[in-house]
Amino acid sequence: MGYDIDGLLARLDQLPPREHREAMQLLGSLDDDPVPHTDYQQDPVGWAEAHLGIDPRTLLWSLNDGYADHHWDGTEDPLMALYAAVAAWKDVGVESGTGTGKSYAVAILILWFLACWENALAFTFAPAEKQLKLYIWKNIGEMWPQFQRHFPTAQLTELCIRMRGGTDESWAAHGYAVGIRADEKVATRAAGMHGPHMLLVYEETPGIPAQVLEAGENTCTAPHNIRVAIGNPNHRLDPLHKFCTSAGVVHVRASALDHPNVVTGNDDLVPGAISRKSIDRRRQKYGESSPVYQSRVRGESPEQASDALVRLEWLDRAAARFQARRAAGTIPTVISGKGVDVANSEHGDRACIVDFSENVCIRVDAFQCPDANKLGRQVVLEIDGSGLAPMRVGIDTIGVGAGTVNECHRLGRHVQALNASAAPTINAEKVADGKVYEWAADANIFRNLRSQMYWQCREDFRNDTIDVEYDQELWEELTCPTFVDEPKTLVEPKEEIRERLGRSPDKADAFVMANWVRARAVAPPKPIIAKDRSPGYDYAKHQPRERQTAEQEVALMIQRAQPYPTAGRHRIPRR
Numbered sequence: 001m002g003y004d005i006d007g008l009l010a011r012l013d014q015l016p017p018r019e020h021r022e023a024m025q026l027l028g029s030l031d032d033d034p035v036p037h038t039d040y041q042q043d044p045v046g047w048a049e050a051h052l053g054i055d056p057r058t059l060l061w062s063l064n065d066g067y068a069d070h071h072w073d074g075t076e077d078p079l080m081a082l083y084a085a086v087a088a089w090k091d092v093g094v095e096s097g098t099g100t101g102k103s104y105a106v107a108i109l110i111l112w113f114l115a116c117w118e119n120a121l122a123f124t125f126a127p128a129e130k131q132l133k134l135y136i137w138k139n140i141g142e143m144w145p146q147f148q149r150h151f152p153t154a155q156l157t158e159l160c161i162r163m164r165g166g167t168d169e170s171w172a173a174h175g176y177a178v179g180i181r182a183d184e185k186v187a188t189r190a191a192g193m194h195g196p197h198m199l200l201v202y203e204e205t206p207g208i209p210a211q212v213l214e215a216g217e218n219t220c221t222a223p224h225n226i227r228v229a230i231g232n233p234n235h236r237l238d239p240l241h242k243f244c245t246s247a248g249v250v251h252v253r254a255s256a257l258d259h260p261n262v263v264t265g266n267d268d269l270v271p272g273a274i275s276r277k278s279i280d281r282r283r284q285k286y287g288e289s290s291p292v293y294q295s296r297v298r299g300e301s302p303e304q305a306s307d308a309l310v311r312l313e314w315l316d317r318a319a320a321r322f323q324a325r326r327a328a329g330t331i332p333t334v335i336s337g338k339g340v341d342v343a344n345s346e347h348g349d350r351a352c353i354v355d356f357s358e359n360v361c362i363r364v365d366a367f368q369c370p371d372a373n374k375l376g377r378q379v380v381l382e383i384d385g386s387g388l389a390p391m392r393v394g395i396d397t398i399g400v401g402a403g404t405v406n407e408c409h410r411l412g413r414h415v416q417a418l419n420a421s422a423a424p425t426i427n428a429e430k431v432a433d434g435k436v437y438e439w440a441a442d443a444n445i446f447r448n449l450r451s452q453m454y455w456q457c458r459e460d461f462r463n464d465t466i467d468v469e470y471d472q473e474l475w476e477e478l479t480c481p482t483f484v485d486e487p488k489t490l491v492e493p494k495e496e497i498r499e500r501l502g503r504s505p506d507k508a509d510a511f512v513m514a515n516w517v518r519a520r521a522v523a524p525p526k527p528i529i530a531k532d533r534s535p536g537y538d539y540a541k542h543q544p545r546e547r548q549t550a551e552q553e554v555a556l557m558i559q560r561a562q563p564y565p566t567a568g569r570h571r572i573p574r575r
Helices: 005-014 017-030 044-052 078-087 102-116 129-134 136-150 184-191 210-219 239-244 276-286 291-296 312-328 372-386 401-410 449-462 472-479 494-501 506-517 539-546 550-560
Strands: 092-096 121-126 155-157 160-162 172-177 197-202 224-231 250-254 337-341 351-357 360-367 393-396 416-418
Touching: 044 078, 044 102, 044 136, 078 092, 078 102, 078 224, 078 250, 092 239, 102 121, 102 136, 102 197, 102 224, 121 129, 121 136, 129 136, 129 172, 136 155, 197 210, 210 224, 210 239, 224 239, 276 291, 312 360, 312 449, 312 472, 337 372, 337 401, 337 506, 351 372, 351 506, 360 506, 372 393, 372 401, 393 401, 393 506, 401 416, 416 506, 449 506, 472 494, 472 506
Parallel strands: 092 224, 092 250, 121 172, 121 197, 197 224, 337 393, 393 416
Antiparallel strands: 155 160, 160 172, 337 351, 351 360
8 A cells, every 4th residue: 555655744744633643653654763864964054954944044144144244243153163063073162142042053953963873862951951941952842843754753752852762762862950959860870871973962051060061071982972062151160161161172152243133133034032122231231341241142251250259350469469479578477367178088079278377378278188087186286386376277167077176176276166057247247457456347247157258258359458379279169159148148058169160169168267267467456554543543454455465355355255346337339
């Protein structure tokens, strides 16, 4: 019995559901194994036009009017540059403005990859399942009827394509959510992906954990294993920008200023894409030099996130001052504060000790620490060797840090046990070095002690009162945290920072604690002396105060748990 296959394919979309299923079963029975489109292995755009009916002008922007005299703000024809890199078997990273069609282009790329190589495997990753469904896989679903005409046995289910249907995983595509709270099974699954023809796609890459990206790098061992990372960049230390600037990766920047809707002036040329009105609105609201405009319009990776707690330019100024001190030979040496971030692992997180001398950071020492109690004994030796008052040593007491703190206390050195999740200390904000009082009224209300300590560090950098030598890891860890300030200031939790960095922020935590507990250069109070011994004045009562140093004043104050009197301060500007 013969069948009008061409006619059936032409009417496939118009068939009622039951007849559509029967037709698909019929088509699947005619050929049990799909035949790949090998003729298009070097031509994704041609394949998309021929088999999906895609207008090439949506992918090759320069085919539209207005580009003859156009000055490209980003990569010339960025979507075509993406396709050319993948067709040449190269890894590629795309930093993009919003509304440029990158998810649409990658959906086509995945279908092309599956269509052109037998037993190809494609895996897509995004921080949340919702992001997978809203972008790449939504576009795949819209193109699926056209795709299935050429591969009748292929089946599309939620976040899954099986080219041979059924449960056959030998030729397939899958989508996985790998957000910062994903468990270790995700990284294990990513590390176990192997095949001769494999495409790994990372969507919204700035939110993907570093260990997932690392697992993908380690699993791509065959020549035709390709990684594609796309997203809107947050800052130059985020996972997307670091991927884009890695060795061997083709870096593409898709600027909204180059999109056909903007260049031609026709906002409806590519429906749903970026418009001039949207660009003008962000230009007026944020300014062209703002991180938001640079990232979300131009696809340019700003130096740091718009809500970064510590700004990169503040750190650069601090490093420049340190270098000037070094050149002048004025780096102090007497330790005024020590911060200790504790670890208890031979191969995992590192411990870190940071020392301050006056307002200068003179030591950032990260090292493996298999024994937290032994670290406590080391801290005691350092305290005794430097003459530093134990109250000027801050140690994170959460988790394994408790062992270090307890060991210090057992040996009679009563260091400050800093519980990051504890309530903030009231009236304990540190003033700049050289002021009469070390403590001042708080300018902010904080959610916890960790936020208060990190905010203090931010303000010291902002006010140019810390000098520190450049350290790449420390720079990354200090500029990584973000914050919210309504109704109370809250710094991004350490767990989320760890996931984005791919490591624990050991150096930053120790640095923040050392800065919090260090002795500020407090001017000693003027002695109270009565020249006329007027009635009611007890000279003997005030005589001891004349002999007390500023350090002793602070020690007495801590013991009494009473803050210095202060006239109060205005609220500190945040930005």
